Amino acid sequence: HAPEALKNSPKRPLSPFLMFTEEVRSRIQKEHPGVPIKQIVKKISQEYHQLSNVMKESYFARYKAQMQEFRVEWTKYYGSLSDEEKVKLAAFKAKHREEAIRKKKRLQYRALNPPKRAIGAFNWFVKDYMAASNPGKFGPTAMVEAAQKWREMTDLEKEPYRKKAASDTVRYHQEMIDFKILHGVKSVAPPSMEKPKVAFALYLSSQVQSGAISKEGKKMVDVVREARHKWIAMTEDERKPFELKAAHDKKKYEDMLEDYRINIDAKRTRLTNSN
Numbered sequence: 001h002a003p004e005a006l007k008n009s010p011k012r013p014l015s016p017f018l019m020f021t022e023e024v025r026s027r028i029q030k031e032h033p034g035v036p037i038k039q040i041v042k043k044i045s046q047e048y049h050q051l052s053n054v055m056k057e058s059y060f061a062r063y064k065a066q067m068q069e070f071r072v073e074w075t076k077y078y079g080s081l082s083d084e085e086k087v088k089l090a091a092f093k094a095k096h097r098e099e100a101i102r103k104k105k106r107l108q109y110r111a112l113n114p115p116k117r118a119i120g121a122f123n124w125f126v127k128d129y130m131a132a133s134n135p136g137k138f139g140p141t142a143m144v145e146a147a148q149k150w151r152e153m154t155d156l157e158k159e160p161y162r163k164k165a166a167s168d169t170v171r172y173h174q175e176m177i178d179f180k181i182l183h184g185v186k187s188v189a190p191p192s193m194e195k196p197k198v199a200f201a202l203y204l205s206s207q208v209q210s211g212a213i214s215k216e217g218k219k220m221v222d223v224v225r226e227a228r229h230k231w232i233a234m235t236e237d238e239r240k241p242f243e244l245k246a247a248h249d250k251k252k253y254e255d256m257l258e259d260y261r262i263n264i265d266a267k268r269t270r271l272t273n274s275n
Contacts, residue, residue: 006089010073013066016059020048112183115175121158121165125150128161196249199242200231206242 014022021044028043029035035043048056081089119127129146150158197205204227207213213230215223231239 004085004088006092009077010070013063013070016056016063017045017048019059019062020044020051112179114179115172118169118172119165121161122147122150124161124164124168125153125158196253197246199239199246200228202242202245203227203231203239 021041024044024047025040028040028047032040032043078086126143126146129149130142133145204213204224207227207230208215208223213223213226
């Protein structure tokens with residue numbers, strides 16, 4: 001929500017296009033009753049682009065004059081704010097800018113036509129259920145019925161949909177890798193390749209698995225703290241097996257990642273050449 005400081009602030013003037021929109025929208029809506037708002041905006045845009053340069057310049061002149069007035073009013077208004085209000089206003093504007101940047105990035109990403117996300121088992125079932133039981137219908141009631149039917153199904157009956165979901169997940173991961181390669185995304189990594197654990201993480205896992213440190217009834221932070229105290233008290237010789245294992249796993253991971261990147265570079269070249 002906007003801070004209180006903005007509620008009585010001067011309003012920024014409309015852009016030339018929005019000025020034109022305010023003037024012609026009612027007429028165009030009357031001329032095209034029942035037409036969706038997106039189509040109305042499209043027709044307004046077409047009319048605006050067909051204006052003569054003289055007409056467009058008149059809208060720009062009005063906008064410039066109103067902007068000059070707005071800047072004078074804003075300077076006076078901003079000077080009347082307290083320091084606390086100015087801080088809140090700056091934070092609001094920063095957040096607004098971040099949201100605008102995120103929105104722009106999302107639009108740019110969608111324009112690249114990325115792969116469709118994988119469909120889950122339940123959604124595969126819903127597609128079949130709607131096609132068989134409710135052709136052409138979709139809504140909250142139908143979804144409740146489908147969810148109830150899904151809950152009543154046995155694991156054996158759900159298995160075909162789970163297999164579809166697993167297959168679609170593999171499809172999505174592969175298409176995403178190809179998509180990132182094609183668009184030059186450097187941080188392409190195999191979905192199944194986990195980063196190696198450090199020595200202490202290996203020690204922690206061994207202590208929990210062996211039962212030397214119990215997790216029952218404890219928060220994870222307390223389990224880690226207990227293991228950390230024991231780790232600090234250990235001698236270098238006692239730590240050495242875990243450090244050697246960590247070094248070995250890290251080298252193995254780096255070698256695998258290098259091989260993978262070589263294959264990715266080759267695939268990027270093939271995809272680029274084919275496009």
